[in-house]
Amino acid sequence: MKRSSKKKCTVLFEPSGLKIQVPVGTVLLDAAHKAGIYLSSICGGDGYCGKCKVIIDEGQFQSKPTTLLTPDEIRQNIVLACQTKVLSDMTITVPRFHTLETSQILMDTNARRFSELAGEVREGVFEFDPMVHKIFVQMSPPTVHDHTADHERLYLAIREQIDAPIMQTGFRIIQKLSSLLQSCGYKVTVTIGRRGQTTEVIEVEAGNHCKRNFAVAVDLGTTTVVAHLIDLTKATTVDTEATYNSQINFGEDYIRRIIYAEENDAFDEMQNRIVHDVNNLIVTLAARQKVDLHEITTVICAGNTAMVHFLLNLDPTRIRREPYVASAGFVPPIRAAEAGIQINKRGLLYCLPSVAAYVGSDIIAGVLTTRIFTKKGIYLFADIGTNGEVVLGNRDWLVCASSSAGPAFEGSGVKHGMRAGAGAIEKLTILDNGSINFKTIGDTHPVGICGSGLLDTLAELFMNGIIDRTGRFNPAINCGAEYLASRLGPRLAGTLKWGSRLTEGDEGLQFQLVPADNNHHEIVITQADIDNLVRSKAGVFAAIRVLMESTQTQPEDLEAIYLAGGFGNFLNVRQAVTIGMLPDVPLEKIQFVGNTSVAGAKTVLLSRKALEAAEKIAKSMTYFDLMSHPGYMDEFTRANFLPHTDLSLFPTVTQSVVRRA
């Protein structure tokens, strides 16, 4: 059969109503992306993660056979978007779990944390001295007796107000300066930016506009991009917004995206997508707060090294390949427009420095936010995202490592895993009476489980004997009570309470957390999910062990542990110890600190001393490459148990298992 390749089909996506015209034969996942609709996808369109399910309401299509859909789903016209080609005009329903309101992603909590953070600057940890600020400069116009040229006149006037031994001004500004100064009687607003020790005159405008100076702080997450609109004159967070990283269609983790970009020469495309995301966030924030884009003079970004490379279109290929190095760790401030970011056309884009290919500026931001680098005792910082990065140290030394343990706690690689947004189970308890209590973000019907919920789930399954120390479902809980009592004793016989919840699903054994009802699907956790979660936590713990062993740090030496990541609002830190992700220290020593990436970016934005500190941290931190570290694989293997092979490392967990048994 021969078809004209030029025939176009219109695909309508509900409930958003977004439409797109695509050629016949276009893969539905691509069509969705082009329409601006983000579908979950872990495998990057390879057809094995089964995340990109959509419902075909109308139209002709061609789908590859897959084992990832149940017969029921197939009857309901559910398809995998990445395995389906468009053959005619179509109407598609995008299930709600794909299209969570991104603006609900933990914004309230974050906003709270950021106002605290701004407090940090105000309290004098760092002097308030924003990277870009505006000053009102009034000069007396030249006369025949005062013939200083306009350019020097401006510099003299600026230096009356600020300390700026080294000043730079763009040539286009100098060219237009004289007519501008004359037009407004030599009363101008000067926008001043910092580039290292150099002070740049970013803009000169007629009149006084000092009260309107905004910036955007961005956390460039592999999964989620978060932006905060900051009023630089007041050091306050005006508004926040988040979106999914639209590179996600090319792979859920950044290694896969680098491979995709390399194989398809798609580095420009990768940059375009992340820049597009950042621009969308900026435009949304600006429109909502009635801020003109011109009034946004700064964008500051923190993120993993690969994401910063994508944003700036730096070569990221050796991040994934020996010798695992970045193109640039310290990127000097550039004009935001040079990267395609649409703010004030001469506004600056700062990226926080990174330490290594696998320890990015988000981690520097974390160290900055938690102030480990100022402290005397030994502190541990762990940021659990797509990777798990760990920092150990104090004001005298800092070591760090990154475990590529996968994004299980971000909800990826977990059947009903999801990001921390509305409808996500963020808290879960399995009660002795067999029932399960949970709380969702936004208190809506549950649609999935986010990081903190997954931590609870894993810990609760283990503490209740539903899974054993290897993470395997206890087969006994499905057998007769009599048999169980005889074989397992009274403790394990108790698992009977949950016997009916353990079923054989499409992916093997699965445990039902929430039953289906008329309008909602059931929520389960599968054996594969548990394996992924255990591997993730094992990676983090093994990294912590390597750093502690290398520095001869004992758990009792730790003054505190800071846990960062997009887990959810109510992370139960005890559970992080229960599953063996964090060392067994007194719980009051563990503090959940949330998204420290954007918090650190904001600190730098508000104080140039903080950027100096960040650069010092990045330079002084020692990076341990775990892949080439002789002890890491052993530690990882030993940590692949709940809580660990060596129970003596987790005395309080052992004690509490014994108590419950």
Added chain:
Amino acid sequence: MKRSSKKKCTVLFEPSGLKIQVPVGTVLLDAAHKAGIYLSSICGGDGYCGKCKVIIDEGQFQSKPTTLLTPDEIRQNIVLACQTKVLSDMTITVPRFHTLETSQILMDTNARRFSELAGEVREGVFEFDPMVHKIFVQMSPPTVHDHTADHERLYLAIREQIDAPIMQTGFRIIQKLSSLLQSCGYKVTVTIGRRGQTTEVIEVEAGNHCKRNFAVAVDLGTTTVVAHLIDLTKATTVDTEATYNSQINFGEDYIRRIIYAEENDAFDEMQNRIVHDVNNLIVTLAARQKVDLHEITTVICAGNTAMVHFLLNLDPTRIRREPYVASAGFVPPIRAAEAGIQINKRGLLYCLPSVAAYVGSDIIAGVLTTRIFTKKGIYLFADIGTNGEVVLGNRDWLVCASSSAGPAFEGSGVKHGMRAGAGAIEKLTILDNGSINFKTIGDTHPVGICGSGLLDTLAELFMNGIIDRTGRFNPAINCGAEYLASRLGPRLAGTLKWGSRLTEGDEGLQFQLVPADNNHHEIVITQADIDNLVRSKAGVFAAIRVLMESTQTQPEDLEAIYLAGGFGNFLNVRQAVTIGMLPDVPLEKIQFVGNTSVAGAKTVLLSRKALEAAEKIAKSMTYFDLMSHPGYMDEFTRANFLPHTDLSLFPTVTQSVVRRA
């Protein structure tokens, strides 16, 4: 009569053979310019200077009536190009006095001065440290045990070789750095430029190219643009080239050009022309010396404030209008490409700083070259060009002023005046026996008189009594010998020897210096010429007086006087005193220093300490605005005599007049 405005005519200019197509009705001066032919023109096409004479060999034209052509010239089909419209295809002969070989403009002498100057840098007045240099950087490639990012790796390696606390690199270079380094085994040539205290990585290239690093030093004259190609690795002048400033069709002095640009919104055009001139010089030098434009990494310019404004397209309008200020005195280095100058596309353009609207960077260059700013005694520096700028001072203080006395000593406003090029009379003596000795540049038949020749002419006319102290021709020299002897005594009767040389010309009385022969026109000096020359010298001397009076400097306090300008090779400094342009000091104290503008530019090019010195000079110098100075007009009036109203100011001149009488 109605003509289609679209009809085009071809105008052929001989002897160059250059052709141009122009619409019917085009003014011939404009056609010549478009064809790349520069015709002398003082009035900017207003039809009153009579300089733009050409011969029409063939074709129809329409000329406005003029009194500036003799009946003989009209018979020879000579027209004023600015008053003539093209009506058909035409063939034009451009007389030789327009088309002097510009490359002959004093190049030998200048080249000598510049090699001395390079010596100055080598001798340690300024440390040799060029504004832009290349270093060969070899790095060990990253390994899993040495994971420093490429950008930081490069910085570390650069800092092993040079002191560069503050470094900047263009974003495009950072973006391509990784693949470049990998392609060449981490062995690169880094081109390093200085922007104030900041070190800029201008370029990174694979392999070692350190031996090829060139720069061009430019003197942006109102009349002539001079360029020197410098080998930065050896601090030597490789070649020199000069051209006429092609803005000249818009007026011979820059005030007229500013007016033209303002009235015709032609600032872009003004920039295009001067940039075009500079580019032409660069291309010519590069082609001749087999230098790739890419290997030219720096252009450095000195010139009057207006010319620098035109080059950079800065607003020059208030240079000519109250309060007489520049847009910028200190222009930071910019990328040459930003101004349209075609060298290495990331190469830098430096402009030396200026003091005021009428004291430009050429004067700073002069102070730098003469080292006045390092000296203990009091020194005087006078640069005679289109304007006459004067600097007085030493290492403790510097004062300066500019007299807009007109470009008479550059040959403008003088009937047979010309620039110092082949065929120019550069030396002239009137002998007691009535004959006149002269020497021309290139020892060819004389076609005109350049600055040094005009100085000689004026002094000789005066010393021989042909003109009196007011500059008027002595009417007696045309009368009978008897009458003269009875009326004037033996001294003035001597003027009889030259009686036949004084005739009534088109412009009044004129004195014949060289008679016509079959192939050459006569060369005369007119009463108007003399008036112009006297006004010029009076302006310079009045400026000197104002500065000396203001600082209570007596002539005997002067350690030396440096006279700069494009006079000619053999300037007789005694004559500058004779006519009363310079104070009457012992002749050994007066030194002719030539084109100090390009010399100073070159000094800065070869040593960044020299730029710091130039900036310090520009900042510390006190500018006297003569127009608003209460004493200036008086001084000017008093100086409008030969040598001066007050003969006591010129004791040696008075003595020698008395001796001859």
